[in-house]
Amino acid sequence: KNLETGEILKDAVTNTSSDPTWAKDNKTLFYTSKNPITLLSEKIKRHVLGSAETQDVTVYEEKDKSNYIGVGKFKNGNYIAIYSQATLSSEIRLIDAATPLAAFKVFQPRMKDVLYDIVALADKFLIRTNWNAKNFRLMECPLDNTGSAQWKEVIPHREDVLIQGIEEFKSYIVINERKDGLVKMRVRNLTDNAEHYIDFGEAAYAANFNINPEYNSTNFRYSYTSLITPASIFDYDLFSKEKTLKKQQEVLGGYDPKEYITERLSATAKDGTKVPISLVYKKGFEKNGNAPLLLYAYGSYGASTDASFNSSRLSLLNRGFVFAIAHIRGGQDLGRQWYLDGKLLKKKNTFTDFIDCGEFLVKEKYTGKEHLYA
Numbered sequence: 265k266n267l268e269t270g271e272i273l274k275d276a277v278t279n280t281s282s283d284p285t286w287a288k289d290n291k292t293l294f295y296t297s298k299n300p301i302t303l304l305s306e307k308i309k310r311h312v313l314g315s316a317e318t319q320d321v322t323v324y325e326e327k328d329k330s331n332y333i334g335v336g337k338f339k340n341g342n343y344i345a346i347y348s349q350a351t352l353s354s355e356i357r358l359i360d361a362a363t364p365l366a367a368f369k370v371f372q373p374r375m376k377d378v379l380y381d382i383v384a385l386a387d388k389f390l391i392r393t394n395w396n397a398k399n400f401r402l403m404e405c406p407l408d409n410t411g412s413a414q415w416k417e418v419i420p421h422r423e424d425v426l427i428q429g430i431e432e433f434k435s436y437i438v439i440n441e442r443k444d445g446l447v448k449m450r451v452r453n454l455t456d457n458a459e460h461y462i463d464f465g466e467a468a469y470a471a472n473f474n475i476n477p478e479y480n481s482t483n484f485r486y487s488y489t490s491l492i493t494p495a496s497i498f499d500y501d502l503f504s505k506e507k508t509l510k511k512q513q514e515v516l517g518g519y520d521p522k523e524y525i526t527e528r529l530s531a532t533a534k535d536g537t538k539v540p541i542s543l544v545y546k547k548g549f550e551k552n553g554n555a556p557l558l559l560y561a562y563g564s565y566g567a568s569t570d571a572s573f574n575s576s577r578l579s580l581l582n583r584g585f586v587f588a589i590a591h592i593r594g595g596q597d598l599g600r601q602w603y604l605d606g607k608l609l610k611k612k613n614t615f616t617d618f619i620d621c622g623e624f625l626v627k628e629k630y631t632g633k634e635h636l637y638a
Contacts, residue, residue, distance in 0.1 A: 275313055277320075281305055282334050285344055287364035294323070294335045294344060294364075308335050308346050310364065323368060324357060337361060338384040339432055339479040345371075345382070354379045358410075371410045383432040385454070390418065390437070392430055397421035398600045402430070402439065426599040431473050434480050436502045440473060445540040445597040447471045447570070449486065451502055462500060462507075466490045467528040468542035470570030485510075489572045491526040491544035491587070494519070515575050523547055524581060526571070531590070531624035537605075539617050540597065542571035543588035543630070546581045557586040557631035559622055559638045563594030563614040566603035586630050592617035 265272050277284070277295055282305065285294045291313040296305040308324040311317070323346075326333045330350045337344050346357040346368055353376060357368035371382060371389075379400075380393035389410060391403040402419035405411075419427065419439070428447070429440040439450040449462040449471065464471060469490035474497055476485050482502045489495045494513035500506070529541040549555060558580060562569050569589055577587055591597040594606025594614040606614045622638065625631055 273313065275311070275315075276317060277311055278317065283336060285335050285337050287344065288341065288362045289364060292364035296334060297322070304329070305333050308333065339477065340384055340386065340434075341479070343384050347381075348374070349379070352377045352379065354381065356380070356382060372412050375412075383430050383437075385432060385437075386434065390430055390432070391415055392427055394600070398604075399423065399425060400427040400600075402427060423601075424599065426596065429473060431476055431484065432479070433476075433482065433484070433502070436482065436484075438473070438484055438502070442568070442597070442599065445568075445591045451484075453502075460505070462486075464488065466493065466526065468526055468571035469493070470572045491542060491571045491573065492521045492524045494573045494575070513573070513575075515578075519575070519578070525549070529624075529628075531621045533613070533617050533620045535613075537593070537613075537617075539593075539621055540591040541588055541621055541625070542591070543586055543625075544571075544577075544581065545586040546584070549584070549586065551629045553626070553629040553632040554635065555584055555586050555631055556635040556637065557588060557625060559588045559590060559618070559625065559636065561590040561592045561618050561621070563592040563606050563617070565594075566596040566600075568595050568597045570597075586625075588621075588625060588630070590618055590621035592621070 279298050279300060280295045281298055282296045293311045295309055297307040297309045298304065299306050306326055307322045309320045310323050311320045326348055331348045333348045335346050342361055343358050344361050348355045353374045355374035356371040358371055359366045359368050378395045380391050383390045388404050388406060392400055393403060394400050399421055401417060401421040403415040404418050405414045424443060426442040427439060428442055431438040435454050437452050437454065441448045441450055450459060452459045471486055471488045474485040474487045484500045484502050486498055486500060488498055494515055496512045497510045499508045499510055524544055524546055526544045530538045531541055533539050569591060571589060580587060592614055593602050596603045622636055626633055626636060
């Protein structure tokens with residue numbers, strides 16, 4: 265559709281998925297093409313306005329059926345990228361968005377057991393990778409020389425911090441990190457490398473990047489919730505450090521977060537590992553072993569279980585229940601090793617961690633054996 269005139273063009277693209285990506289010429293479109301039987305995206309095609317779909321050119325075809333592919337454009341608009349990723353390795357191809365007929369060039373050929381993703385800044389690429397870095401590290405390279413031999417370290421690997429993602433702006437980057445089972449938002453000024461962390465103000469919570477399409481902005485939008493804070497959207501000024509609540513989930517029937525208390529505890533597993541527990545209860549709760557407690561956990565596929573709000577849980581809390589989340593191994597709450605220590609021959613840890621958290625909560629009199637539910 266021509267948004268200026270309202271005209272519906274004859275152009276059509278079928279059997280596709282994900283986001284179509286425009287080149288800078290305002291007439292060339294890249295898109296994923298699905299296998300008509302398996303529905304897997306196997307090809308990236310190029311469409312030029314005014315041409316028939318049968319004339320569309322395949323610019324990339326993925327031969328490895330274990331890889332998922334997609335196409336997109338970086339926030340500054342200068343590059344179009346084709347992504348190909350399996351569980352343990354990835355590969356990216358690029359062209360300048362101003363030259364849509366050019367051949368895509370490999371950023372760095374796929375390496376065994378190496379994942380990487382990139383963002384484009386004005387003068388360099390940033391690379392988030394697990395290359396010799398189980399919890400990922402941040403690296404950089406020139407725009408015109410992108411092979412791994414040119415990668416230089418910006419933020420080193422840390423055993424206790426998982427780097428989960430990067431949000432780029434013209435003058436700032438925001439790094440999504442996970443430490444002690446909690447998301448931390450690290451803000452770096454690209455002019456002088458000054459850094460600070462966003463203060464979320466609660467003991468247990470869930471936070472993540474929201475949609476931030478504008479490259480030339482100092483406004484960073486993020487999602488936030490906790491066991492007592494309904495799902496919220498905040499705007500954060502990267503320069504002034506001021507945060508503004510833009511929207512919050514409405515709780516029908518009325519809700520006062522001051523009536524509830526949230527805690528972050530740590531249970532010791534049989535092998536000595538400290539396992540975090542997030543919990544919430546209504547004011548007036550007495551720690552005497554008599555309260556009913558619902559213990560929840562999910563420990564698989566590296567899926568982290570953050571402390572988020574659920575209005576349907578209030579009926580339990582209002583009737584005296586404690587609700588607790590055990591951040592057991594098998595998830596990625598405490599980094600990549602937390603996931604690896606809860607899979608395959610170490611899968612047993614997922615279940616013994618859950619049991620140990622339950623026994624800890626009984627011992628600390630948050631509940632009793634007769635009142636522990638799971």
